[in-house]
Amino acid sequence: MAYPFQLGLQDATSPIMEELLHFHDHTLMIVFLISSLILYIISLMLTTKLTHTSTMDAQEVETVWTILPAIILILIALPSLRILYMMDEINNPSLTVKTMGHQWYWSYEYTDYEDLNFDSYMIPTQELKPGELRLLEVDNRVVLPMEMTIRMLISSEDVLHSWAVPSLGLKTDAIPGRLNQTTLMAMRPGLYYGQCSEICGSNHSFMPIVLEMVPLSYFETWSALMV
Amino acid sequence: MRVTLKSWDPAPIAPEKWFLCLGSEGRGRGPCVGQDKHTHTHTHTHTHMQMSFRATWSLVLKKVGPGMRGMHSPGSAANSEGKMPPYTNYHAQRSYPMPDEPFCTELNAEQRALKEKEKGSWTQLSHAEKVALYRLQFHETFAEMNRRSNEWKTVMGCVFFFFGFTALLIWWQRVYVFPKKPITLTDEWKAQQLQRILDMKGNPVQGLASRWDYEKKEWKK
Numbered sequence: 001m002a003y004p005f006q007l008g009l010q011d012a013t014s015p016i017m018e019e020l021l022h023f024h025d026h027t028l029m030i031v032f033l034i035s036s037l038i039l040y041i042i043s044l045m046l047t048t049k050l051t052h053t054s055t056m057d058a059q060e061v062e063t064v065w066t067i068l069p070a071i072i073l074i075l076i077a078l079p080s081l082r083i084l085y086m087m088d089e090i091n092n093p094s095l096t097v098k099t100m101g102h103q104w105y106w107s108y109e110y111t112d113y114e115d116l117n118f119d120s121y122m123i124p125t126q127e128l129k130p131g132e133l134r135l136l137e138v139d140n141r142v143v144l145p146m147e148m149t150i151r152m153l154i155s156s157e158d159v160l161h162s163w164a165v166p167s168l169g170l171k172t173d174a175i176p177g178r179l180n181q182t183t184l185m186a187m188r189p190g191l192y193y194g195q196c197s198e199i200c201g202s203n204h205s206f207m208p209i210v211l212e213m214v215p216l217s218y219f220e221t222w223s224a225l226m227v
Numbered sequence: 228m229r230v231t232l233k234s235w236d237p238a239p240i241a242p243e244k245w246f247l248c249l250g251s252e253g254r255g256r257g258p259c260v261g262q263d264k265h266t267h268t269h270t271h272t273h274t275h276m277q278m279s280f281r282a283t284w285s286l287v288l289k290k291v292g293p294g295m296r297g298m299h300s301p302g303s304a305a306n307s308e309g310k311m312p313p314y315t316n317y318h319a320q321r322s323y324p325m326p327d328e329p330f331c332t333e334l335n336a337e338q339r340a341l342k343e344k345e346k347g348s349w350t351q352l353s354h355a356e357k358v359a360l361y362r363l364q365f366h367e368t369f370a371e372m373n374r375r376s377n378e379w380k381t382v383m384g385c386v387f388f389f390f391g392f393t394a395l396l397i398w399w400q401r402v403y404v405f406p407k408k409p410i411t412l413t414d415e416w417k418a419q420q421l422q423r424i425l426d427m428k429g430n431p432v433q434g435l436a437s438r439w440d441y442e443k444k445e446w447k448k
Contacts, residue, residue, distance in 0.1 A: 001424065001430075003430060003435040006434065011434045011437075051322035053322050053323070125409050125411065128410075128411070130415075130416060131416065132420070134409055188428075190427050190429065
């Protein structure tokens with residue numbers, strides 16, 4: 001989850017998110033370079049008494065400031081496309097979990113082996129136990145085995161929602177009438193929080209997602225209990 | 228604020244005399260009164276308030292149309308139709324210092340004689356005549372044109388005033404509008420929350436839990 005005075009992205013829990021972190025560093029560096037160049041030029045413009053009002057053409061600088069941004073954009077696009085294709089690699093998931101967005105909660109279906117269905121509502125602030133995170137905790141967490149590729153199928157029963165878990169680099173729209181698929185793989189155990197990311201009505205901010213990544217044996221125990 | 232003028236600079240024009248040269252009806256300026264007779268006393272010791280007042284007032288006096296065009300492009304060809312003199316704006320453009328039209332277009336007999344004399348050798352001209360010719364041609368000297376003003380003080384004053392006013396509004400909002408803070412923002416809850424996050428090793432790579440020393444049970448130095 002996010003912590004106070006956090007500046008960057010949350011730590012990566014999945015390999016894809018790691019790649020995205022590095023890509024973000026790379027792109028942000030380019031953005032900082034461009035912005036500081038512009039700031040410097042603006043400060044030069046504002047602190048000179050010289051004027052020049054008779055510019056007719058400027059072919060050299062025009063060429064430079066067309067070619068150079070094109071190169072910069074290619075330098076951004078290539079890593080970006082690489083990660084995009086990496087997300088769609090074939091990975092043979094071991095488990096499939098379905099999640100349906102409702103107004104205003106998520107419901108989860110584990111139907112590979114048994115028929116496990118449950119809803120996941122946010123815990124209201126008054127009912128929080130001491131130390132829990134406001135607007136982030138849910139009554140039934142999504143327990144999943146760690147270090148295994150899991151297929152998530154995401155859809156909605158009513159309006160648009162979006163199932164997002166930032167530290168795994170996941171954000172997939174839940175569209176009524178459509179099945180969207182994403183791949184989940186957590187390298188560490190723990191609790192990973194996310195929030196609905198598509199406006200869906202008055203309680204859009206109050207339908208969070210909590211993944212509980214546990215070793216496989218714990219997952220088996222839990223799913224046996226839940227059914 | 229006094230402008231330090233060099234010895235050869237022509238005498239600064241008294242502000243009220245500026246209006247005589249402005250031709251506020253848009254018909255051209257009218258005779259330019261002899262400008263070398265003015266005294267130094269009260270011209271540039273005006274406060275920035277009076278200067279900006281006169282600037283605004285002179286803007287009001289000018290007609291929209293040729294007058295406004297005159298503001299942004301002194302000496303451009305478009306000016307000639309309205310017969311407005313180039314330097315009709317109070318702050319002449321530093322970037323366009325030599326307009327095509329002279330400042331004073333209607334000359335009296337004495338001034339026309341001077342222009343005739345100008346066609347001859349310039350060594351024959353006295354200092355006063357050179358100054359008079361300069362004043363016919365240009366509204367202000369470079370020193371006058373580039374003089375500093377106290378406008379920045381007004382601007383900063385207004386900026387800080389609005390900062391303060393906004394601060395008052397925000398304080399009032401905090402006292403009378405905002406609801407009670409949730410229980411999770413108390414120190415006790417925040418401490419328990421932090422302990423929970425550290426226990427579950429949230430962001431252990433570079434984030435929060437990575438800065439906690441689990442052996443010594445304290446923040447890493």
